[in-house]
Amino acid sequence: MDKESFPRWAWLLAGLVAAAMVSQAINLAALRPLGLPEAFEVVTTITLMSPVLIYVGLWYDDHRQEYWDHSRARIVGDVLFVLAGALLGSATVLAMIVDTGWSRLILDVLAMFAGFVAGWALFWWRNTELYGGESETR
Structure with missing residues (x-):
């Protein structure tokens, strides 16, 4: 795949x-038949989108090719x-707030935030050398 054939946002959107x-x-196919409540289906989406958000940036940024x-x-x-981080982060937050009576949009956004932050935090923890010099270049 040639990263120059499309802009970064197009690769991100496709992913x-x-x-x-x-x-x-x-x-x-699998989770609804097992009885997963509809409110928790967003956890699957968040979990699978998290690597896309991280790895498109890694693939596209020339200074992170190492x-x-x-x-x-x-x-x-x-x-x-x-x-794992995205799954645990989003599911934990959603489990804590699902019965609050808030709108589905608010629940999903809070779960997304928690899942993406938890997934990225675990990635950052394992790869601090990729992000070490950013504060010095700004």
């Missing part, structure tokens, strides 16, 4: 749409950390 479609397929020199096992471990 997020693909993640949303896969998450809905998982929800419909990340791809890591072993395949390390990269897979990082993806699993991101997925």
Whole structure:
């Protein structure tokens, strides 16, 4: 894939749409039949979108290309950390606030924020060298 053929936002949009479609397929095929409440279906979407948000940036930024020199096992471990963080962060926050009576939009946005922050925090924790010099360049 040539990153210059589309702008960053197009790759990001394509990845997020693909993640949303896969998450809905998982929800419909596996999780709904198991009895997952509808309010928690957003957790699947957040979990699958989190790696897209992180890895499109890593792939596109020239100053972060050294990340791809890591072993395949390390990269897979990082993806699993991101997925676990997003899943746990969004599900935990959603479980705490789902019965508050707030609108579905507010619940989803708060769960997204928590999931994305938790996933990115775990990725950052494992890869601090990628983000170490940013404060010095600004």
